[in-house]
Amino acid sequence: MKIPVLRLVGAATLGAATEAAGLCLMATATWLLVTAAGQPPITALTVAIVSVRALAISRGGLRYLERLASHDAVLRIVTEVRARIFATLIERPLARHADALSRMVSDVEAVQDLVVRVALPLASCGLVALLAVIVTAAFTPLAGLTLFAGLVVTAGLIPALGAVLVRRGAARLAPLRAAYAISTVDLVHGAADLAAYGATTRFEQAGARQASELSTLERSLARRSFALDTLSSICTGLTAVAMLLVCVGQGVSPVWTAVLTVGTLATGELAMGILAASRKGAEIAAPLHRVGELITPAEPVATFAAEPFTQIKLSGVGVAGRLRDIDLVIEPGSRIAVIGASGAGKSTLLGVIAGAITPDSGTVSGNGPAFSVATGLMADAHIFHATVRDNLLLARPSATEPELLAAAEVAGLGDFLSRYQENAGEDGGELSGGQRQRLALARAVLAAPPVLLLDEPTEGLDPAQADRVLDAVLADAGQRAVVLVTHRLAGLERHRFDEIVEMDEGRIVSRRPTH
Numbered sequence: 001m002k003i004p005v006l007r008l009v010g011a012a013t014l015g016a017a018t019e020a021a022g023l024c025l026m027a028t029a030t031w032l033l034v035t036a037a038g039q040p041p042i043t044a045l046t047v048a049i050v051s052v053r054a055l056a057i058s059r060g061g062l063r064y065l066e067r068l069a070s071h072d073a074v075l076r077i078v079t080e081v082r083a084r085i086f087a088t089l090i091e092r093p094l095a096r097h098a099d100a101l102s103r104m105v106s107d108v109e110a111v112q113d114l115v116v117r118v119a120l121p122l123a124s125c126g127l128v129a130l131l132a133v134i135v136t137a138a139f140t141p142l143a144g145l146t147l148f149a150g151l152v153v154t155a156g157l158i159p160a161l162g163a164v165l166v167r168r169g170a171a172r173l174a175p176l177r178a179a180y181a182i183s184t185v186d187l188v189h190g191a192a193d194l195a196a197y198g199a200t201t202r203f204e205q206a207g208a209r210q211a212s213e214l215s216t217l218e219r220s221l222a223r224r225s226f227a228l229d230t231l232s233s234i235c236t237g238l239t240a241v242a243m244l245l246v247c248v249g250q251g252v253s254p255v256w257t258a259v260l261t262v263g264t265l266a267t268g269e270l271a272m273g274i275l276a277a278s279r280k281g282a283e284i285a286a287p288l289h290r291v292g293e294l295i296t297p298a299e300p301v302a303t304f305a306a307e308p309f310t311q312i313k314l315s316g317v318g319v320a321g322r323l324r325d326i327d328l329v330i331e332p333g334s335r336i337a338v339i340g341a342s343g344a345g346k347s348t349l350l351g352v353i354a355g356a357i358t359p360d361s362g363t364v365s366g367n368g369p370a371f372s373v374a375t376g377l378m379a380d381a382h383i384f385h386a387t388v389r390d391n392l393l394l395a396r397p398s399a400t401e402p403e404l405l406a407a408a409e410v411a412g413l414g415d416f417l418s419r420y421q422e423n424a425g426e427d428g429g430e431l432s433g434g435q436r437q438r439l440a441l442a443r444a445v446l447a448a449p450p451v452l453l454l455d456e457p458t459e460g461l462d463p464a465q466a467d468r469v470l471d472a473v474l475a476d477a478g479q480r481a482v483v484l485v486t487h488r489l490a491g492l493e494r495h496r497f498d499e500i501v502e503m504d505e506g507r508i509v510s511r512r513p514t515h
Helices: 005-036 042-091 100-107 109-139 141-189 191-196 200-249 254-283 285-294 346-354 388-393 401-410 414-419 433-447 463-477
Strands: 312-319 323-330 335-340 361-366 374-377 451-455 481-485 499-504 507-512
Touching: 005 042, 005 109, 005 254, 042 109, 042 285, 100 285, 109 141, 109 254, 109 285, 141 191, 141 200, 141 254, 141 285, 191 200, 200 254, 254 285, 312 346, 323 346, 323 507, 335 346, 346 451, 346 481, 388 401, 388 433, 401 433, 401 463, 433 451, 433 463, 451 463
Parallel strands: 335 481, 335 499, 374 451, 451 481
Antiparallel strands: 312 323, 312 361, 499 507
16 A cells, blocks of 8 residues: 655654644743843843744644645555455445445544544654654753653553543443444334334433443543643643752752753643543554455455356355255256245355355355355345436446347346435435335346346236236347246246255255156
């Protein structure tokens, strides 16, 4: 991955200059006030007066430039990270990283925080703190040692303790937040069903209890955070007192004694910046780890055209609690119907064939990964919040207009073509159940994979229409292999399937040819 090193260095330099301007502003203002108390000629204060104004203005200007530079650099990085994640997801088997969308949207934000709220503050504050120690030591080594000792505590030990507390708190907060998020989604998406069964109040009360537990823990962690901030401020104050005593004992002039003492107090802002960065670093450690896992190179999945399809063979395949000892061979041009009661394992079998489910036992072999050749209409096919046309193009972006219309006709969407450019709504919410099913079927037809998988393709259609649609789909498949999952036994005989496989409780209990 290309990292904009020069831009990051520039942002860190601007950040350090901003912190240095703030520290110098405090020191210069202190020198001006203490010196002015002696009523010197105004000309003796001119440089200090101008410096205070210049430092005050430059601090704000430098901070603005630092924000521009840092966000320009980090947005370039985040853009490339998202692009790499997307490219990696395309190459990975479907069964891996089902939560990839969440990682791509939310966890990648941790990369932005890593740069803007962790790395750059640590670099800029740490550099200025080191320079402050060196400058202080130029007055007297003991004063420099005093400031160094104070910063070891406020910018070293306390931030380390803060990071430990955040990691422990995150480990406790994560499951609570996840449970609360799930409850909220269930309450919102299932509002109609909950109201119908009179369960809304019960779910709301459960959510309220989770929210109360979560807020109690968050308040506890916030109190710990406040305690650390207070401890850091107290230690900074004690360091300033120690600096005052050292300067007096070392015979430093009163003016510079005041400057060094107030400057020591000003380093407390640097320590607080390091403390905040260490907390944020501990907080985003887990998301960063997940992002790293997601962009780990994986064995790429072949495309449909990678090589000619010869065979997919399942031998002794098992999926815990769903499939047991499945043996099945799919060859070019073969047509297999899978029947069985609900819960028999039919959809799981299609998932294994498509590569969406990794078996716990047995093997799936052929001329490449199953997903390279097999796909189609799977259970609960998703309809995107886009036009009907765009939903079809998902299967084959290069498809021509006649090909799109032909696929729609095969799936029985001919009467729906007038709404071709209309939005399908979120998860097909603007469509009827039958239209939604036929749109997903048209998408599978347009994909034209070597092995067409069909999971209840005519569900929601009346028997006559279901027969017409299935006839058209099978005719369009031509010499391509077809695996059909269905509850409807009627009509299977006339479609001349090579084999009808009956499943029960995750096993194949019978096989019979239809001709």
